[in-house]
Amino acid sequence: MKEKVNFDQMTINYLKSLAIDMINEAGSGHPGIVLGAAPIIYTLYKNHLNFSTIDPNWMNRDRFVLSAGHGSALLxxxxxxxxxxxSLDDLKKFRRAGFPTPGHPEYGVTSGVDMSTGPLGQGIASAVGMALGAKINGSKYKLPKDNKMFSTDKQIFDYNVYVLCxxxxxxxGVAYEAASLAGSLELNNLxxxxxxxxxxxxxxxxxxxxxxxxxxxKALGWNTELVKDGDNINAxxxxxNRAKASSKPTIIEVKTIIGAGSSLAGTHEVHGKVLGKEETLRLKKALNLPENTFYVPxxxxxxxxxxxxxxxxxxxxxxxxxxxxxxxKNYNGDYNYFNNIVSSRFNINIINMNWNFSSESKEAIRDSNGKIMVKLSEIIPxxxxxxxxxxxxxxxxxxxQPDITKDNYNGKNIWFGVREHGMAAITNGLALTGLRPFCSTFLA
Ligand SMILES: Cc1ncc(C[n+]2csc(CCOP(=O)(O)OP(=O)(O)O)c2C)c(N)n1
Incomplete structure (x- = not known):
């Protein structure tokens, strides 16, 4: 009898082998996360992440942040x-200058990469800003409910932000600062x-x-999930699915084995050690794959x-x-105009505005700056x-301007709390959603 092909498992195995071939070819990279986390990224992309390869910059796509940026080969x-x-050729040029496959993911260099990552903690922290940005935009741009088509207001921005860390x-520390704010603001799209x-x-x-x-x-106000076997894609x-239905941000702890399937599985040595030819052949055999490199049927x-x-x-x-x-309804069908507004692609000539500042004034610069910011907030959406x-x-x-709270994201003032590192990373995330954000603190 012909054996039934388990397409899910075979696809995961081919993902692993492609990434391992890339690392071997480059002579450097991180096989550990590739072999441990492939089932996680596979399940996410196959069943959940909403995106379009035809329009990779689709404004309402779900965002994916590989906070563990050293796992770039897997991505x-x-x-x-x-x-x-x-292309396969791009994969073969992993970690080479001038190709869209740099050692760590870079925003704007590779189609499908939503944020540059590598410095650990920054990805998850900035993802909080991306999730907040989605909530802010979601609350601003919506069609009122219509009983025929939809029963609640229909948001133009309702995407999720996924992180692999x-x-x-x-x-x-920056991860916890940001996660703490995500819990307070109930960012359930994260x-x-x-x-x-x-x-x-x-x-x-x-x-x-x-x-x-x-x-x-849990103490930070998150929903938590545990998957005990990282190979169980069903779990x-x-x-x-439960995370998507939660009213809180969710962390799913998936227990995996670093470098699973290699002879160094479960040890720190496989974190960043190239497997090499013999070891790769053994691995491919165990995964039921042909020996060919850079091959996927x-x-x-x-x-x-x-x-x-x-x-x-x-x-x-x-x-x-x-x-x-x-x-x-709202922009006379001018899609370019709307698209430019939501991505901050507009110019405002602030020099010619009526500011009434005098060079004789004794006003502190921060007070003058505050007045400028208030005015700008009225004209920059x-x-x-x-x-x-x-x-x-x-x-x-x-x-x-209103405050942004868990009950009303349609505001302009964010209360970051005493969390400077988190604030800076979150602000980067807000910028990635098309907003024109600012943050402030002082040097002591
Ligand atoms: C801020 C920062 N410090 C140090 C590093 C260097 N570094 C890269 S990966 C890594 C270990 C990460 O461990 P883990 O997240 O468990 O990844 P795994 O070993 O499971 O692949 C370190 C220290 C870094 N990328 N960023």
């Missing part, structure tokens, strides 16, 4: 398999997949990182791409109808921001 292999604008990201393998670069995490991470996130899938690629496009099409066309209706609890001193509170 590029996934983007190639999903049909983004990457590792132990290292969660050891960084879903963090935690590749939990108890190993980092130098050794086991037990040497330095022993807290119960999920309990900690990962269900956890993501057509039927595997088309299985992955078809699964994605069938899911995405429904979502995209429904969104496109709402978008067109919204722009027709995407101007939002706040301070690390020192707006009374820095004079950056936007008087006349």
């Amino acid at each position: 590029y292999a996934t983007l190639y398999m999903a049909g983004f604008n990457l 590792g132990d290292g990201d969660l050891m960084e 879903i963090v997949l935690y590749d939990s393998n108890n190993i980092s670069l130098d050794g086991p995490t037990v040497n330095a990182f022993t807290e119960n991470v999920l309990e900690r996130f 990962i899938n269900k956890a993501i 057509e039927n595997i690629i088309s299985y992955f791409r078809k699964s994605i496009s069938e899911r995405y099409k429904k979502h995209f066309y429904a969104w496109d109808d709402s978008y067109k209706e919204y722009v027709k 995407t101007f939002v921001g706040g301070s690390a609890d020192v707006a009374s001193s820095t004079k950056t509170y936007l008087h006349k």
Whole structure:
């Protein structure tokens, strides 16, 4: 009897082998996360992440942030398999200057990369800003409810932000500062997949990182999920489904084995050690794959791409109808104008505005600056921001503009609390959503 092909498993195996071939060819990279986290990224891209490879910059696409930026080979292999604008040749040139496959993901260089990452902790922290940006835009641009088509207000921006992070990201303080604010603001569009393998670069995490991470996130106001077997894509899938339905941000801890399937599995040595030829051949044999390098059969690629496009099409066309209706109603059908507004692509000549400042004035510069910011907030629709609890001193509170709270995202003042590092990273994330953000603190 012919054995039934398990397409999910085979696609995961081919993802692993492509990424391992890339690292071998480059002579450097990180096989550990590739072999441990491939089922996580596969489940996310195949079943959940809404995006269009035809329009990779679709404004309402779900965002993906690889906070563990050292796992770039896995990301590029996934983007190639999903049909983004990457060729096998680009994969072969992993880590070479001038190719869209740099050592760590770079925004604007690779189609499908939503944020530059590498410095651990920054990705997850900036993803909080991206999720907040989505909430702010979601609250601003919407069609009122219509009983025939939809029963609640239809938001033009309602995307989720997904993060893949590792132990290292969660050891960084900036991650917790930002996660704390995400909990307070109930950013339920933020879903963090935690590749939990108890190993980092130098050794086991037990040497330095022993807290119960999920309990900690629970205390921050997050929904938490645990998947005990990182190879169980069914369980990962269900956890993501529950996360999407949650009223809080979610962290899904997925227990994995670093470098799974290699002879160094479960050790820190495989974190960043090139596997090499013999070891790779052994691995491919164990994964039931041919020895060929940079090889994926057509039927595997088309299985992955078809699964994605069938899911995405429904979502995209429904969104496109709402978008067109919204722009027709509110912007006379001028799509360019609307698109430019929401991505801060406009010029305002502030020099020629009537400022009434005198060179004789004894007013403190921060007071004058505060007045300028208030005025700008009235004319720049995407101007939002706040301070690390020192707006009374820095004079950056936007008087006349509403606060952004968990009950009302349609405001302009963000209360960052005393969290300077988190604030800066979150502000980067806000900028990535098209907003024109500011933040303020002072140097002591
Ligand atoms: C801020 C920062 N410090 C240090 C590093 C160097 N570094 C890269 S990966 C890594 C270990 C990360 O461990 P983990 O997140 O568990 O990844 P895994 O070993 O599971 O791949 C370190 C220390 C970095 N990229 N960023």
